[in-house]
Amino acid sequence: MGKLKNEFYTRRDTVAVARGLLGKLLVVPNKNGERVSGMIVETEAYLGERDRAAHSYAGRRTARNEVTYGPGGHVYVFFVYGMYYQLNVVCGKSGSPHVVLIRAVEPVEGIETMRIRRGRATATGFCADKDLTSGPGKLCIAFNIDRELNGTNLRSGKIWLEDYRSVDEEQIAVGKRIGIDHAGEDALRPLRFWIRGNPFVSKPRLEISAKN
DNA sequence: AGCGAGATGAGCT
DNA sequence: GCTCATCTCGCTG
Numbered sequence: 025m026g027k028l029k030n031e032f033y034t035r036r037d038t039v040a041v042a043r044g045l046l047g048k049l050l051v052v053p054n055k056n057g058e059r060v061s062g063m064i065v066e067t068e069a070y071l072g073e074r075d076r077a078a079h080s081y082a083g084r085r086t087a088r089n090e091v092t093y094g095p096g097g098h099v100y101v102f103f104v105y106g107m108y109y110q111l112n113v114v115c116g117k118s119g120s121p122h123v124v125l126i127r128a129v130e131p132v133e134g135i136e137t138m139r140i141r142r143g144r145a146t147a148t149g150f151c152a153d154k155d156l157t158s159g160p161g162k163l164c165i166a167f168n169i170d171r172e173l174n175g176t177n178l179r180s181g182k183i184w185l186e187d188y189r190s191v192d193e194e195q196i197a198v199g200k201r202i203g204i205d206h207a208g209e210d211a212l213r214p215l216r217f218w219i220r221g222n223p224f225v226s227k228p229r230l231e232i233s234a235k236n
Numbered sequence: 237a238g239c240g241a242g243a244t245g246a247g248c249t
Numbered sequence: 250g251c252t253c254a255t256c257t258c259g260c261t262g
Contacts, residue, residue, distance in 0.1 A: 082249085105244070145256080
């Protein structure tokens with residue numbers, strides 16, 4: 025169960041990384057060293073300066089997205105909607121600000137820890153298991169991911185990815201990315217990937233084709 | 237089971 | 250000022 029090598033993030037195109045991340049295990053140990061982990065079931069590719077949906081579109085390089093201009097194999101975490109964080113993996117080589125957004129995982133280890141953290145975000149203090157990590161904001165709460173992790177190397181001891189399950193190509197569903205209607209034609213591109221039928225996928229019904 | 241509003245802050249797409 | 254790579258709750262039916 026070793027951490028994924030750096031080449032996983034740097035050597036292939038971003039779509040291949042987004043597909044390849046399905047079935048991998050996201051691990052973020054807590055302060056006691058307990059493993060909190062989940063299998064990635066939904067991703068989106070953001071293709072840098074020529075992608076209207078990307079933060080770096082048209083060369084907008086700012087303090088916020090600076091780490092996306094660095095080498096692949098690091099984490100890009102940003103704050104959105106005044107309340108939520110989003111976890112991304114930086115891909116490719118320095119100067120090419122491509123990322124893959126991790127949109128959903130299936131809980132594997134540390135599930136009780138996730139229940140406590142997610143319960144704090146609800147009025148009742150309770151969170152159904154199917155809602156623990158079934159969205160980009162939810163999984164950041166369940167894994168305690170915030171801006172402190174921005175820029176962290178994925179081969180550090182704070183957050184990493186491991187091999188876990190292999191996913192056949194025909195299990196991968198493809199669709200439009202979520203929440204980027206402002207991106208014009210790029211909003212239609214088939215850059216969202218998920219494991220068909222997995223109950224932790226955030227919006228399963230938007231499949232536009234089974235193959236790329 | 238599906239919508240609309242509200243929460244909340246950072247960057248202007 | 251307004252727009253978000255969102256989520257929860259409360260209303261409808």
